[in-house]
Amino acid sequence: MRMAQVSEHSGVPIATIKFYLREGLLPRGRRISTTQAEYGEEHLRRLRLIRALIQVGRMPVATAREVLAAVDDESLSQHQRLGAAAWALPGPVPPEQDGSGPDETEQARREVSALLARLGWQAAGPDSPPGQALTAAVATLARLGYPCDADHLALCARAAERTAEAELDLLESFPDRAAQVEASVALTVLYEPVLLSLRRLAHVEESARRFED
Amino acid sequence: MRMAQVSEHSGVPIATIKFYLREGLLPRGRRISTTQAEYGEEHLRRLRLIRALIQVGRMPVATAREVLAAVDDESLSQHQRLGAAAWALPGPVPPEQDGSGPDETEQARREVSALLARLGWQAAGPDSPPGQALTAAVATLARLGYPCDADHLALCARAAERTAEAELDLLESFPDRAAQVEASVALTVLYEPVLLSLRRLAHVEESARRFED
Numbered sequence: 001m002r003m004a005q006v007s008e009h010s011g012v013p014i015a016t017i018k019f020y021l022r023e024g025l026l027p028r029g030r031r032i033s034t035t036q037a038e039y040g041e042e043h044l045r046r047l048r049l050i051r052a053l054i055q056v057g058r059m060p061v062a063t064a065r066e067v068l069a070a071v072d073d074e075s076l077s078q079h080q081r082l083g084a085a086a087w088a089l090p091g092p093v094p095p096e097q098d099g100s101g102p103d104e105t106e107q108a109r110r111e112v113s114a115l116l117a118r119l120g121w122q123a124a125g126p127d128s129p130p131g132q133a134l135t136a137a138v139a140t141l142a143r144l145g146y147p148c149d150a151d152h153l154a155l156c157a158r159a160a161e162r163t164a165e166a167e168l169d170l171l172e173s174f175p176d177r178a179a180q181v182e183a184s185v186a187l188t189v190l191y192e193p194v195l196l197s198l199r200r201l202a203h204v205e206e207s208a209r210r211f212e213d
Numbered sequence: 214m215r216m217a218q219v220s221e222h223s224g225v226p227i228a229t230i231k232f233y234l235r236e237g238l239l240p241r242g243r244r245i246s247t248t249q250a251e252y253g254e255e256h257l258r259r260l261r262l263i264r265a266l267i268q269v270g271r272m273p274v275a276t277a278r279e280v281l282a283a284v285d286d287e288s289l290s291q292h293q294r295l296g297a298a299a300w301a302l303p304g305p306v307p308p309e310q311d312g313s314g315p316d317e318t319e320q321a322r323r324e325v326s327a328l329l330a331r332l333g334w335q336a337a338g339p340d341s342p343p344g345q346a347l348t349a350a351v352a353t354l355a356r357l358g359y360p361c362d363a364d365h366l367a368l369c370a371r372a373a374e375r376t377a378e379a380e381l382d383l384l385e386s387f388p389d390r391a392a393q394v395e396a397s398v399a400l401t402v403l404y405e406p407v408l409l410s411l412r413r414l415a416h417v418e419e420s421a422r423r424f425e426d
Contacts, residue, residue, distance in 0.1 A: 011356075048358045056353060079424035083417045116414075123421035124414050134410035140269060141403050143224075145261045146396065148407070155379050156404075157411050159372040164415035166368050168423060183359065188416065190354050191369075194361070195412065196405055197347035198370050201329075201337050202377035203401065204296045208336035210381060211292035 003029070006039045010047045017047070023061050025050050025068060042178075049182045057189035071181045081181045082171065083123075101143075108139035115153050119161075167191070216242070219252045223260045230260070236274050238263050238281060255391075262395045270402035284394045294394045295384065296336075314356075321352035328366050332374075380404070 007014045020026040026046055029037030049071075053064045071081060112126045112135045125131055138148050167187065174180045220227045233239040239259055242250030262284075266277045284294060325339045325348045338344055351361050380400065387393045 045358075052357055056357075077424065079420050082420045082424060121414060121418045123425075124417040128414075128417070130410050130413035130417065134407065134414065137403070137406035137410055141407070144265055144269075144399065144403065145258075146399060146403060149383065152379055152383055153407070153411075156376050156408060157415065159376050160408070160411040160415040161419070163369050163372050164412065164419040166365055167416065168419050170362065170365055172423075184416075186357065186359060188413070190350070190357065190359060192409055192412075193350035194347065194354070194366070195369060195373070195408070197343050197350055198366075198373040199377065199405075199408065200343035200401070201334060201341075201347065202370065202373040203380065203397075204337040204341070204343065205334045206374070206377040206381050207292050207295045210385075211290065211295060212336075 001039050002036060003039065006043055006047070010044055012047055012051065020047070020050055023065065025061070025064055045179065045182055049186050052186035052189050056193075059189075067185060071185060078177060078180075081177075082168075082184045104139040104143050105135065108135045108142060111138055111148060111150065111153075115150065115157065118150075118154060119157050121157075163195075214252050215249060216252065219256055219260070223257055225260055225264065233260070233263055236278065238274065238277055258392065258395055262399050265399040265402050269406075272402075280398060284391075284398060291390060291393075294390075295397045317352040317356050318348065321348045321355060324351055324361060324363065324366075328363065328370065331363075331367055332370050334370075376408075 001009070003014060003017060006012075007017055010017075017026065021028060026043060029039040029043065031037050046068075049068070050064065053059045053067060054061070059067070070076065073081065109126050112131060116122070116126065116131070126135055138153075141148050170187070171180050171184050174183045214222070216227060216230060219225075220230060223230075230239065234241060239256060242252040242256065244250050259281075262281070263277065266272045266280060267274065272280070283289065286294065322339050325344060329335075329339065329344070339348055351366075354361055383400070384393050384397050387396045
């Protein structure tokens with residue numbers, strides 16, 4: 001299909017598609033004349049992913065380019081490519097904005113290490129990007145006077161484990177490895193607001209159960 | 214204690230404390246002379262909450278003022294006050310920025326209604342703030358070509374239910390009703406990055422289990 005049809009099918013304006021092409025986020029189409037190129041399904045799929053990263057994940061263009069490079073890197077194992085999203089996506093709390101001092105951060109790092117050991121999680125340590133994000137979040141809680149309870153953290157981690165299993169099942173239902181990797185990145189980002197909204201609804205529900213007359 | 218000590222204990226600069234006083238977020242201290250006021254533990258606790266809302270929750274000052282008014286409103290039931298955070302906090306996806314059309318939003322609203330009915334959740338409907346946030350997130354997924362699976366959503370909701378129970382247990386461990394309400398608001402905001410980081414770590418772990426040689 002031509003660029004006008006890509007725009008129509010995806011709902012992305014032509015100017016935005018041209019911007020993504022220029023920035024190297026979207027691969028060029030197959031050139032069929034000096035002024036026209038042909039685009040395929042893979043371009044539509046990639047456009048969905050770019051919008052998930054930039055619009056929903058609010059990711060800077062340079063970071064999106066890095067994530068997409070990992071998605072496309074055939075030399076990585078499928079685990080590494082599927083993990084690219086969880087690994088390379090910017091964490092929910094950028095450590096430099098967290099404001100915690102070195103003592104709180106060091107203490108939080110020890111708590112995160114102990115948690116990972118207790119869970120038997122070995123694939124990503126406390127110094128991986130999501131490990132650092134967790135450390136920053138735990139340090140912020142301590143700094144604001146709400147230190148984390150180790151049992152409570154472990155319980156939340158076990159719940160995350162169960163939903164991760166279901167999410168990987170969902171990913172494996174996508175037709176091929178490239179689509180799985182793209183879906184992994186997109187769903188990591190797109191399900192965050194779903195999960196946070198469900199948590200708030202569950203809070204309201206549980207609070208009603210306990211405190212409503 | 215005097216304002217200088219409040220600043221020292223909380224780590225909040227005096228200029229910031231004066232800003233919170235001026236904006237009506239922090240109650241005035243008990244005046245003990247024409248130039249000095251006395252502050253207590255309740256001011257320290259309130260400062261922690263204000264920082265959780267504004268610094269971590271990135272909440273506008275006007276919204277923080279509304280949440281704090283609900284926290285302080287003795288005419289509300291404890292359920293309503295504990296629910297104030299989940300209810301009044303700005304959702305993870307502001308609907309007006311979501312970009313979904315009316316058809317996608319209407320379809321998503323039906324899916325959210327069906328989910329709440331299936332779960333037996335009755336305290337907050339699809340038109341409550343967290344219900345609207347969920348609807349917007351589900352509509353975005355559909356718009357970007359990843360429609361939600363009803364069974365998967367229900368599974369995520371059940372996991373949220375279990376962590377909500379544990380979170381309410383944690384809240385009930387706070388000494389009095391005012392402290393519980395403040396902790397409810399603070400923990401709703403402060404645990405979001407914890408839970409999102411745990412989810413990413415769980416993804417990396419589960420992906421390693423399935424795909425690593």
